[in-house]
Amino acid sequence: MPIQLTWLGHGSWAISTGEHNVLIDPFLNDSPTAPINADDVEANYILVSHGHFDHVADVASIANRTGATVVSNYEIATWFASQHRVQNTIGMNLGGGVDLPFGRVKLTIAHHSSQLPDGSYGGNPSGLLLTIGDKNIYFACDTALFSDMKLIGAAGIDLAVLPIGDLFTMGPDDSIEAIKMLEPKKVAPAHYNTWPPIEQDAAAWSERVKQETAAEPVVVEPGGTIKL
Ligand code: NI
Ligand code: MN
Numbered sequence: 001m002p003i004q005l006t007w008l009g010h011g012s013w014a015i016s017t018g019e020h021n022v023l024i025d026p027f028l029n030d031s032p033t034a035p036i037n038a039d040d041v042e043a044n045y046i047l048v049s050h051g052h053f054d055h056v057a058d059v060a061s062i063a064n065r066t067g068a069t070v071v072s073n074y075e076i077a078t079w080f081a082s083q084h085r086v087q088n089t090i091g092m093n094l095g096g097g098v099d100l101p102f103g104r105v106k107l108t109i110a111h112h113s114s115q116l117p118d119g120s121y122g123g124n125p126s127g128l129l130l131t132i133g134d135k136n137i138y139f140a141c142d143t144a145l146f147s148d149m150k151l152i153g154a155a156g157i158d159l160a161v162l163p164i165g166d167l168f169t170m171g172p173d174d175s176i177e178a179i180k181m182l183e184p185k186k187v188a189p190a191h192y193n194t195w196p197p198i199e200q201d202a203a204a205w206s207e208r209v210k211q212e213t214a215a216e217p218v219v220v221e222p223g224g225t226i227k228l
Contacts, residue, residue, distance in 0.1 A: 002227040003132050005159070008041075009033035009222035010194045011055055011141060013161070017132060020044045020102035024128065024139060025055040026062055033194050035223030038062055047105060048072035049141035050114040051079075051122025054194075060084035071098065071105055075123030079116055094124055103132035108152055110143035112169070129155065135228050137161070138182065142191065145174035153182035158228055160184035160215070163191035164205055165198030172205050179213040187215045188226060 001018035008014055009031050015022040021042045028034040028041070031054070038058035043066050046059055050073075060080060063070050069088035070080050077091035090098060097106035107126040114122035128139040135158045140149075142163060160182050163169035169191050170178065179187050187209060192200040202219045209217035218226050 003135060003137075005137070005188075005226045005228070007188070007190065007220050007222055007224055007226075008036060011049070011163070011191050013139070013190075014041060014043075015102075015130075015132070015137075017102050022047065022102055022130075023062065023068070025049055025141065026058040027054045027056075028058045030057055031194060033222045039065070042066065043068035045100060045102065046070050047128055048076055048080075049110065049128060049139070050112060050125035051076055051116035051120070052114065052142065053117045055142070056117065060086055063088070069100075071100070073107065073114075073123040073126060075121055076114075076116065079120055079122070083118070083120075094126055097129075103130055105130055108138070109146065109148060110141055111146050112142040112144070127152075135159070137228070138184065139190075140170075140178065142169045145170050145178055147181065149178050149181040153184065157182055157184035159186045159188065159218070159226065161188045161190050164189040164200050164202070165192035165194070166200065167197050172200060172208065175205070176208055176212050179209060179215050184215050186218050186226075186228075187213075188218045188220070 013024040074091035077089040080086040106129040110125040112125040114125040206217040
């Protein structure tokens with residue numbers, strides 16, 4: 001069965017391997033573009049890149065309803081356990097990986113910030129490098145461009161998910177530079193069109209990816225699915 005990645009709008013993704021359901025940064029009930037409510041998603045694992053509201057908003061309610069394990073940096077994992085009574089958490093830190101039933105999760109560096117909604121320290125923000133079966137999927141999550149993307153790309157990336165919204169993360173221009181360093185087979189945009197300040201023209205971005213890089217752009221609407 002192919003891996004299915006469904007964009008839930010903004011930085012939120014649902015990955016289905018057929019056997020396991022993995023959520024990334026679920027921000028659903030307060031997102032203007034989410035195609036589904038937090039009460040309606042399934043999850044065995046919830047991966048959290050950093051502490052900002054638009055990435056953690058629905059994590060606790062989904063984890064506490066489904067029993068899903070929250071995987072994040074140590075500070076965020078501990079915060080969900082102590083402040084939101086999440087039963088199952090795995091705390092990690094940058095550069096570390098963990099082998100889980102669906103595949104491997106490695107926390108990669110991200111240049112951003114990570115304060116939690118109540119002001120608590122949220123550790124360092126991260127990207128996520130997932131290895132599921134024989135596929136490597138890299139979620140840059142919220143970040144600026146950085147040259148170590150070249151090293152991340154050395155793993156051989158089947159799909160890279162990059163922010164293109166600008167303002168809070170890299171924008172389209174820097175995403176093109178990121179693609180040149182990562183050299184993924186496919187690339188999908190995220191973290192744009194949620195609100196007017198991060199509106200972007202994904203069709204124009206897609207055309208630039210085709211013209212300026214060797215990657216295949218894959219643009220889906222919220223609710224749309226990418227198969228690998
Ligand atoms: Ni953020
Ligand atoms: Mn964000």
